[in-house]
Structures are given as C-alpha cells and as structure tokens.
Amino acid sequence: MTSMRALTVGTDGSPESMNAADWAAREAVRRALPLRLLYAGSGERSVPAPPGPGLLDRAARQLSYAHPALEVLAVRKGARPVAALLEAAGESETLVLGSRGSTGYSGFLVGSVALAVSARAERPVVLVRAGGPPQDEQAPDAPDFPPVVVGLDVAEPADEVLSYAFEAAALRGTELHAVHAWSVPPPRGGASGVTTPAGDAARRETLSADALTAALQVWRAKYPDVPVVPRLVYGRPGHHLLKASASAGLTVLGRGMDQNRLGRTAHSVVHHATGPVAVVPYT
Template structure:
C-alpha cells in the first residue's frame, strides 16, 4: 500500500475483545512483515490481574499486553504507546500512520455476530485508513481451514478472503487491500458483486417487456466484474480469484459468505459521513473479522 503507513496498530483498552484483536493484529503484522503498535488512549490504564502462567510483577495494561504478545510472537517488533488524547481522535490520528487499525468488538454468548461499541463505530466511520473489527473470542484457528491428515492447526491453509465489490465504482484502495491481504496469507480471494433490478421507467405499463431481462443483465454484470478484476489478477498471479455475481442486496449474501471466510472486506466512501446500510449490518453481524476500507 502507500508508503509511510508501515505499522499494524491495535487499540488496547484492557477488555477481552481488545486483547483478542491485538493478537489478531500481531498475526497480521507478522504476515505483512510489519511492526505492531499497541495504543492506549485516554486516562492512564490501571494494572489488571496477573496474566495466567506468567510470573511477572504488576505492570501497566500496555506492558502486559506487549509481554503477552512477545511470548506468542517472539520475532515481532512491538511498540506500546500511551497517549492522553481522547480515544476517538487518538485512534483516528494513529490510523493515518497505519497499514490498518485493528479494534475489538464485544461478543455475546448465544447470539450470532457481535455488537459494536460506539468508539469502534465512530472510528470506522471516519478513519482515513482501513479499520479491522475483530470479535471477542477470535482464535488463530478461526481464520484457517480445519486441519486434516495430522496437519498442525497453525499450518492449515487460510480460509478465503471475501471482498464485496461494486464494479461500477471500483476503488483501487479497496481492491489493493483485498488482494494484498489474500496474498499475504496465500489465501484465495472471493469477490462478490450483488445487483438488483432497477425500478421500472416512468410510464411503464405492468406486463410490458423490460428493456433487458434478468439473465442478460446478470451476464452484463459478470462481464463488468471480470474486466475490473483483470489487471489485479495480472498483478497478483499467484492469488486464486473466484468471482460471484448474485441478485439481491449485499448484506445477506456477504453475511452468508462470512461464515466460511477468514476476513470480510468492504468499502466505505471516504467523502460520505458514516457507514452505509450494508456495511453497518456487516460489522454488527459478520461471522468473521471485517475490514472496512475507505476509498474515493
């Protein structure tokens, strides 16, 4: 991606969701061969209870998170920062210097998906860089295929990266993030474009033939998607790309695909405040982490 954005940054607040997100960020930093930055914003964090199986004196929240991750990822360069700036401005500022900003989301036992806190929504809606939302309880094996034939779980192939794309509004930032993420994992990339039938023209008489029938319209959508992806296929020849063109709204289709994905990637118009309807549904209910990528 663009130069000058060479860290993976995780927001740390001491919650279980934030620690699981930081662990996801550490794995992503290793895959991309980048340093990991842990950031706590606001009031000075208090020392939590001692970590299990680690005989250490009381430390600050950030120190403990860094030590925990350094044991799990000994080759990873980890920087822990605390700033007294309010949380949302601090995270938005940190995002400008990051390859991606990773935030945790609270899980709810017995429910599908996870609710997203106000801080995560505010940051995701305004960030100038990709924001990845990771649910509480996310484990390393959740992003990989089930291990077979005695293969260790950490060596099993990665699940697909799923990209929701409108080829009428292709965005280099969105496509680059999805392809680079898939390449870093040696994972397949599944690109899904959903389309709906436009409303009938003014003066349309019920029962009269439409200008195009559904099969023709779908085939046209398929050609546009293939053409949009062709230069990216050439740029990432080792990435297996599968194209899906389906009729309907994006939310339900992408939620279904998230059940068999390691990461779901969606876009957000950088010149529009807030998240669109589909993106809001996905960040609340996706079965896998969601990356929201701002684009022009």
C-alpha cells in the same frame, strides 16, 4: 504525519480488546510490520479506567513471546478515544479494533467508538469480533486458510479496496472471493404488478458478469498466484456478504472518503459478521 510502516491495535486491557490484539499480532507478522498497542483515555468518567500499571507492558511481552520475530511497542495517549484512534489510524498501515461480541461488553473500543473510527479513518480499519469463530488462528504460513471475501461494486471498483483484498489473500496463500450483487431496477413510476421481461434480466446479468470480470482483470495480473473466485449473486449485497463472511478468514469492504459514515451494506456486515471485517477507505 509519521511513517505508516506499522500496524496499530487499540486496547483497554479487556479480554475483548486483547482478542483484537492477538489478531493484530498475527497480521503484523504476515506483513513484517511492528505492532503498536495503543491505550487512549482522557480521564473522563465515560472512558473506562486505564489498564493497571504494567498491564500494557505485560500484554506486549506476551505477544512478543508468542511471536518472537514481532516488534511490539506499548503506547498510551491522553486524548479522547475517537480522536486518538483516528490520529493513530493516519499513522498506521492498518488500525485494528475490538468489536462487540456475545459477552455484552459495552466499554471502550466497541459500539459507537469502533463505528465512528471505521467511518472516518484515513486508513483501513479491521474490526475483530470478540468471541467470534477462530478463522484466523492458523500460523501465518498454515495451509488451507479460509478465503478472503471482498464486496465489489462493479460501477465503482475502488483500487484501494481491491489492492487491500488481493494483498490479504496473497499473504495468506488463500483464495479471494469477489462478491458482486446485481439486481433489476424497479419499473419507472413504481407501477405495481409490472414484471421485468426475462430478456432484460438476462441482459443485465450478462453485463454485470462482464463488468465483474473486467474489474478483476488488472488485479489478477498483478497477483497471478492468488486464486480468484468471482461470485455474481442476485439480490441485496449485505445479505450475500454476510453469508460469505461466515466462512471467510477476512471480509473486506469499501467506504468512500467523501462520506463520514458507513454505507448500508458495510453497516450491516460490521454489525452482524462473526469474523474480522476490514473497512477500507477509497477516493
């Protein structure tokens, strides 16, 4: 496997994928990484025709002009999209893909391809919504950047997810909002009409708050300049993460490496969030 010191964006030359390339270029500048523009196609009828001659090179030049310090490389691969993108993800620090927007575009790098890659990739995958709000249009050193939001399961606070989220907030000089949703389990046996005593609910909330504080403690020490806002909420995590993502510059979610699929929460956020979503695998 080659060095992961690069950021890769999948593109087919469409406006949707170029929107992702714009985001990826800004992220590559923040992280001081080279940017690879990747087109993959096997020539099959289900795969859109490749970009015209020189299109990738022109796109690379445009990004280079917009970001003079950025090294941009255009790459074509003859493999099928999912296989090529999964290989590229393994060779990159982050893979960026376009996500279906309000245009109704249904080709390469949207829908099933983006979902399949984000559910199986070995490295973080960022899905950038085409036509989404410009939360990330500021220059890398611009003030008042929107917060980074991370969904946190205090029962399994994955280091890979928290590391990615804290680093993203540090690079942007912004707040990190750590969202954990707690709830009261249903009564044993599923008895209807049985309510949970107020004391039990209050105790569970306190335990959840303590666990959230503990999960963030080590990372706060590693990133002392990142303002952290713990957000303990009641209910389903997908609902609250979607609300938080509406005003976020980036929403960060985790995916267990032992699963080749997105969990219910990640699946909901990926489909409905209007801003960029990072899916970070963890062991």
